[in-house]
Amino acid sequence: MINPKIEQRLALWLLKAAAGITVMLLGLIILYIVIRGVPAISWSFLWHNPEDMGRSGGIFSSVIGTFMLAGLSICIATPLGVGTAIFLTEYTTESWHTRIIRFGADCLSGIPSIIFGLFGFVLFVIVLDFGWCILSGALTMCFMILPTIIRTTEEAIKAVPFELREASFSLGATKWQTITKVVLPESLAGIITGVVLGVGRCVGETAVVIFTAGSALATPTSIFDSSRTMAVHFYIISREGISISNAFGTALVLVVCILLINICTYWMMHRYIRKKH
């Protein structure tokens, strides 16, 4: 038997080590990308389109493509996901119907993205004849991130105390008024977290994009244009050995974009919550 005091110390030490390793891994990855990527970054790298299949030139078109794709798929997935979550939590009681919907959503989140890509390719690109374009990509990506948004929104809505709903009802609010004026504002932070997770998956996705949005190098001007995202651009130019330095430059821009999106949303959320409490 170990002395409880020593046991306690040991446990604390192990937990600290676990946390330290996690942070170190993240730090290492970012450091590596920064070191390899910074030399490629320049004004023209950000503002010019790729030339010679990405051997030279910049990544402007893929930055635009990334934002269009992620933005569009979030715009489609958020109302669908939040709506489903509200329906499941507020309008249904636990029954076999809701269990099937939840189980379905969970299964959906476990399907590998390449299968989503293939499905999106068949449905949107071939059958519906949208061709390789941002719309096909966004719709397919929407399937992929829906489960995340549904489950995080559900958890956020469930975390709103029942007393608040009762208070709202007792003040003469209808169910819908209670949801929009009390439940949703109170669970907004959790919902945004789900949406941000979704954005992260969209921005980092490659398989789905290659299958459904194609890999055109030109700047997309509408959602019916084909485009490659930064992640796809990185994949293609590094895998085909076109330009490793430009690949790391792209990776750096991608990581910075994700960080910026996260920091901005958390900052906005923080301000919003502080205003309320």
Added chain:
Amino acid sequence: MISANSSVCVEIRDLWVRYCPKNRWEKETIALNGLTMNIMKNEILSIIGPAHSGKTTLLRAINRLTELHRNVKIQGDILLNQASIYDPQVNVVELRRKVGMVFARPVVLPKSIFENIAYGPRLKGIHHPAELEKIVESSLQAAYLWNEVKDRLHQPALALSGGQQQRLCIARVIALQPEIIMFDEPTSALDPISTGKIEDTLHELKTQYTIILVTNNTKQAARVGTQSAFFLMGKLIEMGSTEQIFTRPYAKKTEDYITGRFG
């Protein structure tokens, strides 16, 4: 159904409330067991009784909050101003505006003090800023909270102390201009000073509203109520003027409870 007595505000007729089991191995619980009573206008009726005697269930049946739970079955009838509140024609939202409720724990909405009080009137369709400001001020004054918060109306209501939050909840109900205000153990989570302030408020409110006060504190019932009722196991054991109940109760059980022999 029409009642002859016009000073009766709420008439409860053979009310049964059952909580049905969610699954096979749970037992059905009967919260109210054939309750019949009249609640008079402009009185403070204090309802006392041990835990699980159906006091809170009665309040929730009167403003139909019981409906939020799907496993509740209600039989019998409640008449508000001689009209049944369980009539299919009744607008539940309108009913809840007429029958305000203050809960045991203060539940402020995570909004500003002003927004908490303006919440109900806004839902009613009052949007004019000047009108809302007037309602907020008069409601806060009626709940004796105005002087403490008038300089920080737009600050978060969650920053108030527990007693202030409870008075804010009272103000929020007053802003709806209800006929009846129901208090469900409003001071059970508060310190004696806040309790005193809320009891003072109750006395003032009596002139304008019918008040139903559920309380675990028999002394509070004696201090505040003009009428008192004693509930036990979902049944009304005795009801009468507070003075009579607390000095010469008819039922042995009432006497035992008041003198602290059980409960």
